[in-house]
Amino acid sequence: MANLETYRADARNVPAPSNKVPIPTLERLTTYLRYLIDLGASGVETISSAEIERQTGINAAQFRKDLSHFGEFGKPGVGYNVTELEGRIARILQIHKVQPIILVGAGNLGSALMGYPGLKEHKFHIVTAFDSDPNKIGKHLWNIDVQDLRRLGDLNQVLGARIAILAVPANAAQSVTEKLIEAGIRAILNFAPILLRVPPHVVVRNVSFLQELAVLSYQLTEGERKTEK
Amino acid sequence: MANLETYRADARNVPAPSNKVPIPTLERLTTYLRYLIDLGASGVETISSAEIERQTGINAAQFRKDLSHFGEFGKPGVGYNVTELEGRIARILQIHKVQPIILVGAGNLGSALMGYPGLKEHKFHIVTAFDSDPNKIGKHLWNIDVQDLRRLGDLNQVLGARIAILAVPANAAQSVTEKLIEAGIRAILNFAPILLRVPPHVVVRNVSFLQELAVLSYQLTEGERKTEK
Structure with missing residues (x-):
């Protein structure tokens, strides 16, 4: 389990979403976070949306759509930095601090x-x-x-x-x-x-x-x- | 709390629904059941969909739509018999028997x-x-x-x-x-x-x-x- 203190260092400020975010999106964010924490703890540095799909059972398009509520994430052809994504999702959910x-x-x-x-x-x-x-x-x-x-x-x-x-x-x-x-x-x-x-x-x-x-x-x-x- | 054994005596056979029932409908059925059990225990015999709305916060049209997956319920102008509805919902969910x-x-x-x-x-x-x-x-x-x-x-x-x-x-x-x-x-x-x-x-x-x-x-x-x- 990654020490969630690291969220603070890595988290960027995420702007408030322009529209009301659907609750199922928020629920899925916690699922992504769960896997990202485990991945980070095993030393994995980047992840693709296809791998997220394989690990969580939530399809890659849904994953990208869920993130799109909160700004730009990941780099085309490279994927997502695990620690950064973990930090940003924790901050979105406001669970980056005690x-x-x-x-x-x-x-x-x-x-x-x-x-x-x-x-x-x-x-x-x-x-x-x-x-x-x-x-x-x-x-x-x-x-x-x-x-x-x-x-x-x-x-x-x-x-x-x-x-x-x-x-x-x-x-x-x-x-x-x-x-x-x-x-x-x-x-x-x-x-x-x-x-x-x-x-x-x-x-x-x-x-x-x-x-x-x-x-x-x-x-x-x-x-x-x-x-x- | 009504003894749920009474479900057996009162429950009618409910035909299998023709289409897949949405999960939120099933979740709401358990909410209705909860209130019906309490109502039945307090001796209330019939209930209207407006009263269901007042008690559960789920609107009356939604309530009627949820039930419509499973056949005909209630009598126009009279409402729903509490014990009968309780029994039928329990049977739909298959929680009428141990x-x-x-x-x-x-x-x-x-x-x-x-x-x-x-x-x-x-x-x-x-x-x-x-x-x-x-x-x-x-x-x-x-x-x-x-x-x-x-x-x-x-x-x-x-x-x-x-x-x-x-x-x-x-x-x-x-x-x-x-x-x-x-x-x-x-x-x-x-x-x-x-x-x-x-x-x-x-x-x-x-x-x-x-x-x-x-x-x-x-x-x-x-x-x-x-x-x-």
């Missing part, structure tokens, strides 16, 4: 997320966890303190986190969301299986494995129907 | 998933977990045994699972995937941050919180750029 994150819900899932190594590798640092359960408050998990949820507003004035991970039960998710927004949170990664209602200046992404499993369940049956024909 | 699932990777994330209450509520039962770490093999977590990964093929001849949850580190994910496919798995929910290579008869859905966080990180900055203007 971002403080707070987590609400120090249950099984929350604890697993606190210990997830990929977060730090991508410069997401969970700085504090919050819970309302007296049995969890005061615990120290993976070097992270679990604080009383009632202290969220006060503590985030100091922490200054704008991103939160929400790992609370569905019936608590909306009320905690309102507390998060009041405390200055502007982006929420929601693991609770409900749709959160938020004002327009707050962004939410949902991680729902139940939804994913239900889609798989459907696709599995669809595949079998085809085989039977 | 499905055995195996989990590979009994680390922090895997253990949290084993204890996740939403799985059983949606009739997904993790029947066995597998790991290759001798310190984890033989453990009994959330009433689930952790077995030696080398026994995957043998044990799945008995278990008959076709869906697997993959919660192993990125560097092990592809080789474990190949073992899963060999053992009869046809659908994989992948938590490892890599794209798995699978033959065409196997379906994969990826859960990547790093990807989701990176998209949030981008959207957060985009929002601030707009505010500054």
Whole structure:
């Protein structure tokens, strides 16, 4: 894994895109980044869009189109400098610098997320966890303190986190969301299986494995129907 | 939470859709189902598409279009019978009956998933977990045994699972995937941050919180750029 600190040195300033960038493009950028980090770590210096296609399964034309939202990349006949491309994509996504994150819900899932190594590798640092359960408050998990949820507003004035991970039960998710927004949170990664209602200046992404499993369940049956024909 | 056993009694056979159903439609079906279950549990008998829009944020025309892939639903002027719609959507997604699932990777994330209450509520039962770490093999977590990964093929001849949850580190994910496919798995929910290579008869859905966080990180900055203007 390349030290992402190198992003800073190599990253150029990328101008703001002129149009709204589609979310699937942003998702694919993270996939490219993943491969570029690994390639950089193995000492590969340049890469072609054809090789990106071979490695990621995303076709070369799509790759070039995705990058075109953010300016000029690569050199004809030479390809893309791995370190430079890695740095620019990290900067586009604003994951070239450390971002403080707070987590609400120090249950099984929350604890697993606190210990997830990929977060730090991508410069997401969970700085504090919050819970309302007296049995969890005061615990120290993976070097992270679990604080009383009632202290969220006060503590985030100091922490200054704008991103939160929400790992609370569905019936608590909306009320905690309102507390998060009041405390200055502007982006929420929601693991609770409900749709959160938020004002327009707050962004939410949902991680729902139940939804994913239900889609798989459907696709599995669809595949079998085809085989039977 | 309504007992999903009631699905069986109420569900009608839904004919196979004539065309390939878009994945976003399937994802929205799981959202509708979520609300229908809660509504049914609170004793609500019928619902209009306008109310679905109010509750889920998905517009009424989209809701009707999503259902139209699967036949006729609801009665003009009356709306939709909650229990019936719930049963039919569950049957469409094939989550009206218990499905055995195996989990590979009994680390922090895997253990949290084993204890996740939403799985059983949606009739997904993790029947066995597998790991290759001798310190984890033989453990009994959330009433689930952790077995030696080398026994995957043998044990799945008995278990008959076709869906697997993959919660192993990125560097092990592809080789474990190949073992899963060999053992009869046809659908994989992948938590490892890599794209798995699978033959065409196997379906994969990826859960990547790093990807989701990176998209949030981008959207957060985009929002601030707009505010500054």
